Amino acid sequence: MKKISLSILVFVFSFNVSAIGKFRTDLNESVSIILSYESGKITDKIYEQKLTECSNKENMECTGILAEYYLKKKSYNVAYPLLLKVLKNKPSNISKEHLSYDLGRMFHYGWGVLQNENKALHYLRIAAKLGNGSSAMLIASIYFDQCKDVISDVAYYSKHKKEFDQNIIRAYAWYKVAKSLPKNVKIKPTKNEVVLIDRSKIHLMSISKLEEANKLASNICSGIPTCRQ
Numbered sequence: 001m002k003k004i005s006l007s008i009l010v011f012v013f014s015f016n017v018s019a020i021g022k023f024r025t026d027l028n029e030s031v032s033i034i035l036s037y038e039s040g041k042i043t044d045k046i047y048e049q050k051l052t053e054c055s056n057k058e059n060m061e062c063t064g065i066l067a068e069y070y071l072k073k074k075s076y077n078v079a080y081p082l083l084l085k086v087l088k089n090k091p092s093n094i095s096k097e098h099l100s101y102d103l104g105r106m107f108h109y110g111w112g113v114l115q116n117e118n119k120a121l122h123y124l125r126i127a128a129k130l131g132n133g134s135s136a137m138l139i140a141s142i143y144f145d146q147c148k149d150v151i152s153d154v155a156y157y158s159k160h161k162k163e164f165d166q167n168i169i170r171a172y173a174w175y176k177v178a179k180s181l182p183k184n185v186k187i188k189p190t191k192n193e194v195v196l197i198d199r200s201k202i203h204l205m206s207i208s209k210l211e212e213a214n215k216l217a218s219n220i221c222s223g224i225p226t227c228r229q
Contacts, residue, residue, distance in 0.1 A: 026059040029061075029062065030059065033054060047069075048066070048069065051066040052066060060086050060089050060095075063085055064083075064095050067079045067102070074111075076106065076112020083106075087100065094130075096126065097130035097131065098127070098132075100123045100135075103123040104127060105120075107119040108120035108138065120142065121142060124142075128174075131225065131227070133178050133181035134178075136175075136177045137174075140175040143170045146164075165209060168203060169209055169216060171200065172204060172210075172217075173214075176217040180227050181227055
């Protein structure tokens, strides 16, 4: 039996206290299904069936959990429309954070959708501004990828200096933000990225842009309630 993620349980229980009316009913139903699954009372197949039945009743809590269930099984074509459905129904911030991160990853890696970094950044920024550290780290990684070969290629750098300096500033700023968020960051920089981070800092210092990167990080951080600075 596969364990349901802790983030989903936190999401469900955090709203069970204050939800009213239909929201309370929806949450209680989703909690009941999760607990049955976690205790081993139902199989994966029954768990999927119950979540599907629950989702078909327009229970957005079940729909979000079902979307993440399919995402973990790499059934991206099934997960994608469910993620969009929940986000279009004005979900709670906790649900919005997790599901936006999921969509950002799908567009970044091309999981069941056409790879699109602009869409990836759109959803990842939503999640990051709600305190998702992994989203902030992935944003930094995307910007680092866009400029990783430039510093060592003098001719190319000279031709695209403004564009790539801006990407380095953004990458370094988002990396600082990711480290400042209290939530556990599941995505860690690769060895190559660690080297690039160090090189980027040196480069920013050499072009007198480190302070600009630090200010950008501070501005981003100020818009995230859980960001520490």
